[in-house]
Amino acid sequence: MPNRIAHRPDPSKHDVRRWRRYLANERAEEATYRELAKKRQGEEREILLELAESEKRHQQHWIDKLGPLAEKTVSPDFNTRVLGFFAKSFGSVFALALVQNFEARSPYAEDPDATDQMAADERVHEEVVRSLATRSRARMSGTFRAAVFGANDGLVSNLALVLGVGATGVSSGVVLATGIAGLLAGALSMAAGEYVSVSSQRELLNASTxxxxxxxxxxxxxxxxxxxxxxxxxxxxxxxxxxxxxxxxxxxxxxQTGAVHLGPHGRTATNHEELGTPLGAAASSFMFFAVGALIPVLPWIFGLQGLLAVAIAAVVVGIALLLTGGVVGVLSGAPPWKRALRQLLIGYGAAAVTYVLGLAFGGVVG
Known part of the structure; x- marks a missing residue:
């Protein structure tokens, strides 16, 4: 494969700064892969260590180009530092999802000072990390799905409930009681629904195995x-x-040469780990719905009332919706801000509709 690099005997200051940043990023990425490898075993650990070794080859490329100028070090960019923090603090699917996004945005494909091999390496690294992240997503997807949906439903439904009831002009005590009732009823309903849903899916899969x-x-x-x-x-x-x-x-x-496979693709059993367990999904859904549903009620719990309570509830729930949407974005490999904005718009849309209906109903009753 031909090399895209043109010989530059006298690199500009801009080139030197860019090459030093690339070198710093490659060193930080190697450290990130090694941190992730410490938290895993077996094949996944070996794969991550191999990725760390490949980052060393990229480092050497920039060291060779910089020559003596490589002795001066700079800090990695912000995204790379965040990646390292997640790897050290969590070492979970969050870090793998961030690495996947980072590898996908590698500048080497467009940079004339990087080699075609380096650009190809980054693309392959993205696919390797995507596969590792997929394994982790599968291990947590059942319970995580229940947790995210539970928290989001609690935030949106109870915000809409208390705003709709509050807009009718009832007292703060009635709004608070309504919010608590909505919390308990919704959490129990979500838990029961998740238990039945996961149980039914597992039973259907077992029947097909x-x-x-x-x-x-x-x-x-x-x-x-x-x-x-x-x-x-x-x-x-x-x-x-x-x-x-x-x-x-x-x-x-x-x-008598060994095992016999009856499945169409050589499988004799169905892996249910992506579904999670019925009790785990139910407990996760109950807890996170309750936490999410509690947030819109906090202003009334602390004695606030009227438009001030409504405004504070909307702001706090908006922040929570941005966080839950961002987490979903990170784990799904999509841009976090898009998922966060989507969650916010959906939540505020539902709350706005019920608030307007509450105003209308309150005016009719009044």
Whole structure:
């Protein structure tokens, strides 16, 4: 692959500053990968250490270009420092999601002083980190989904509830009682709904999973009247392919060469880790809904009333919605600010509608 770099015997001050920043970023990224590796085991740890080693090659490129000028060090950019903080403090999917975004925004593809190999490395690093982050997302997705949805629903629904009731002109005590009732009712409803939802999904998946003891009956099948082919056909294979697969399976069974796979893609069991457990999802949903629903009620708990209480509730809930939206954005690999703004607009939209309806209803009653 041809090198994109043109020879520059006398780099400008701008070039030197940029190369030093690249070198600092590469060193910080190596440290980030090593921090993440400390918190993992087995294959994931080895992969992260390999990524750290590859960052050393990039460092050497900038050291060679800088020559003696490489002795002066600079700080990494802000995003890289934030990445290192998350890796040291959490070492979780949050850090991996941030690394994924960082690798995706690598400037090497457009920088004439970087090599094609370095640009390709960064693109591959993005895919490697995406795969690692996907594993972590799968391990936490069930409970995390319940937590995020619970917190967001608590924020939006209870803000809309207390604003709608407050707009009718009732006393602060009634608004507070309504908010607490909405908190308890909503948290219990969310918990029950999550428990039933996750339980039902797991039951459906279990019903679709091949029975493991079926393989014990395979040696007794008639080789010439191979009904095992019907299993593969029922699971989506064409007739000819199913017959070939069944014949190969029976030959393996009669030779006692190992495990038999009945699934269409060589799987005999369904992995349910992405769903989480029913109790875990229910508990997470209850707790986070309750916390989210408590926030809009805080002004009335502290004795505020009228428009002041409404304004403070809206501001505090807005901040919380921005945070929950940003977290979802980070974990999904999307720009956090877009998800944060979406959460804010949806929450404020729902609250505005109920507040206007409350004003209208209060005027009619009055």
């Amino acid at each position: 091949p029975r493991p003891d079926t393989r014990d009956q395979l040696p007794a099948l008639d080789v010439n009247e191979n009904e095992l082919a019907l299993v593969y056909r029922a699971r989506g294979m064409q007739e000819a392919e199913a017959k070939d697969k069944a014949a190969a399976t029976l030959r393996a069974v009669h030779r």
